Amino acid sequence: xxxxxxxxxxxxxxxxxxxxxxxxxxxxxxxxxxxxxxxxxxxxxxxxxxxxxxxxxxxxxxxxxxxxxxxxxxxxxxxxxxxxxxxxxxxxxxxxxxxxxxxxxxxxxxxxxxxxxxxxxxxxxxxxxxxxxxxxxxxxxxxxxxxxxxxxxxxxxx
Amino acid sequence: xxxxxxxxxxxxxxxxxxxxxxxxxxxxxxxxxxxxxxxxxxxxxxxxxxxxxxxxxxxxxxxxxxxxxxxxxxxxxxxxxxxxxxxxxxxxxxxxxxxxxxxxxxxxxxxxxxxxxxxxxxxxxxxxxxxxxxxxxxxxxxxxxxxxxxxxxxxxxxxxxxxxxxxxxxxxxxxxxxxxxxxxxxxxxxxxxxxxxxxxxxxxxxxxxxxxxxxxxxxxxxxxxxxxxxxxxxxxxxxxxxxxxxxxxxxxxxxxxxxxxxxxxxxxxxxxxxxxxxxxxxxxxxxxxxxxxxxxxxxxxxxxxxxxxxxxxxxxxxxxxxxxxxxxxxxxxxxxxxxxxxxxxxxxxxxxxxxxxxxxxxxxxxxx
Numbered sequence: 001x002x003x004x005x006x007x008x009x010x011x012x013x014x015x016x017x018x019x020x021x022x023x024x025x026x027x028x029x030x031x032x033x034x035x036x037x038x039x040x041x042x043x044x045x046x047x048x049x050x051x052x053x054x055x056x057x058x059x060x061x062x063x064x065x066x067x068x069x070x071x072x073x074x075x076x077x078x079x080x081x082x083x084x085x086x087x088x089x090x091x092x093x094x095x096x097x098x099x100x101x102x103x104x105x106x107x108x109x110x111x112x113x114x115x116x117x118x119x120x121x122x123x124x125x126x127x128x129x130x131x132x133x134x135x136x137x138x139x140x141x142x143x144x145x146x147x148x149x150x151x152x153x154x155x156x157x158x
Numbered sequence: 159x160x161x162x163x164x165x166x167x168x169x170x171x172x173x174x175x176x177x178x179x180x181x182x183x184x185x186x187x188x189x190x191x192x193x194x195x196x197x198x199x200x201x202x203x204x205x206x207x208x209x210x211x212x213x214x215x216x217x218x219x220x221x222x223x224x225x226x227x228x229x230x231x232x233x234x235x236x237x238x239x240x241x242x243x244x245x246x247x248x249x250x251x252x253x254x255x256x257x258x259x260x261x262x263x264x265x266x267x268x269x270x271x272x273x274x275x276x277x278x279x280x281x282x283x284x285x286x287x288x289x290x291x292x293x294x295x296x297x298x299x300x301x302x303x304x305x306x307x308x309x310x311x312x313x314x315x316x317x318x319x320x321x322x323x324x325x326x327x328x329x330x331x332x333x334x335x336x337x338x339x340x341x342x343x344x345x346x347x348x349x350x351x352x353x354x355x356x357x358x359x360x361x362x363x364x365x366x367x368x369x370x371x372x373x374x375x376x377x378x379x380x381x382x383x384x385x386x387x388x389x390x391x392x393x394x395x396x397x398x399x400x401x402x403x404x405x406x407x408x409x410x411x412x413x414x415x416x417x418x419x420x421x422x423x424x425x426x427x428x429x430x431x432x433x434x435x436x437x438x439x440x441x442x443x444x445x446x447x448x449x450x451x452x453x454x455x456x457x458x459x460x461x462x463x464x465x466x467x468x469x470x471x472x473x474x475x476x477x478x479x480x481x482x483x484x485x486x487x488x489x490x491x492x493x494x495x496x497x498x499x500x501x502x503x504x505x506x507x508x509x510x511x512x513x514x515x516x517x518x519x520x521x522x523x524x525x526x
Contacts, residue, residue: 040355
């Protein structure tokens, strides 16, 4: 955090306009002051400010950090919706139905059954393809490569 | 659902990695376009989960990296010699032009400021009516609506001391340039999800068919990226080359019509010089003549230098997927985020910065 709490509160008291108050608050608390350019972060719409469609904005919460975000490109956004926000502008309302369907599809994808690595296998950035092959194909360790590995057998810990 | 944590689920990631391994029988080279995806891949070690015969190469989707040195020189010139308040996204400040970078310009007395949004720059112009405020508008299609909105907003509120220095680039022409290049090794693409959020999906089907390369519209979390790779591998193995949308929660076929209308109003397509790659026809956006009053290039007499400094930076080859960051002899030695030779080492979306941040040890071990 670049600004102390005392500074933040001073700024809050000094800010006389609503919008300024929010930009001050967000500048001092934003977890990502310089976000990667094409990154859009999902946030929850808490309250809509302004009825003019060109000036519509919303208080959007990003895991507790609240920013004032332009809704000019997403006039359909409602309180409770999640919007994808990029450099202060909401560019899309997250389609909850599509998300749930895709997620359920991924979770239940038939071809993934029996492929899960036992939880005791070390995972994370260090888990390489060989480790995966060993874990999933007990009789063919390290066979990933030109030949297709056999994953049909029940996975066991190597 | 908060649309972040669920897509970092370790069990699902393991399942998808195993499914990719099972689907792969031959070597394939896949490029993720967007620098945000590059960082997610390297940060979460997703490439380590893939079978050895899948190679991920990193694309040009880092707007800071492809902004020409010439434009950076113009921004420096504006800050130092025209008395303007030059606003920019933070990433842009350390990128060297042909001469100095914007941070050095700030140290030499230029009024260079970092903003979160171009709309903040308009507020700054409103608060400083006696000063000229210029926003360095870099970005892909994702950022174009916000930059266009800043021009519309300045116009609507009568803020006349605001203008933008535009370096907008477009993804589909770059994909064509990569696929059409004689040394191309990319066989399939993960397309940048948020670019498609704005522009929709219609441009990608024809490219996929024309060049025989599957294009999967992909999100940015580990589960999204692995799902994109799985769909891409399945198409490659099956001999298909189509556009598929694996990011349907944020991307509709028609894109965001409101955003596209705003972009259409303010910008028009132009040729653009991509740093390290060269001029790609009709690959950028410039301010329309109707809004020329808000175009810094029209408002200020800016010099166009044709000089390009000799540099050992191989960013062009990295962004076309021909080489990887650790193939560069300067990587991590003469080129670091503190003293970068080129933009990919600076930007939070640059491939070299990602490798330096998350992979410097692995690179040392590999070369040892």
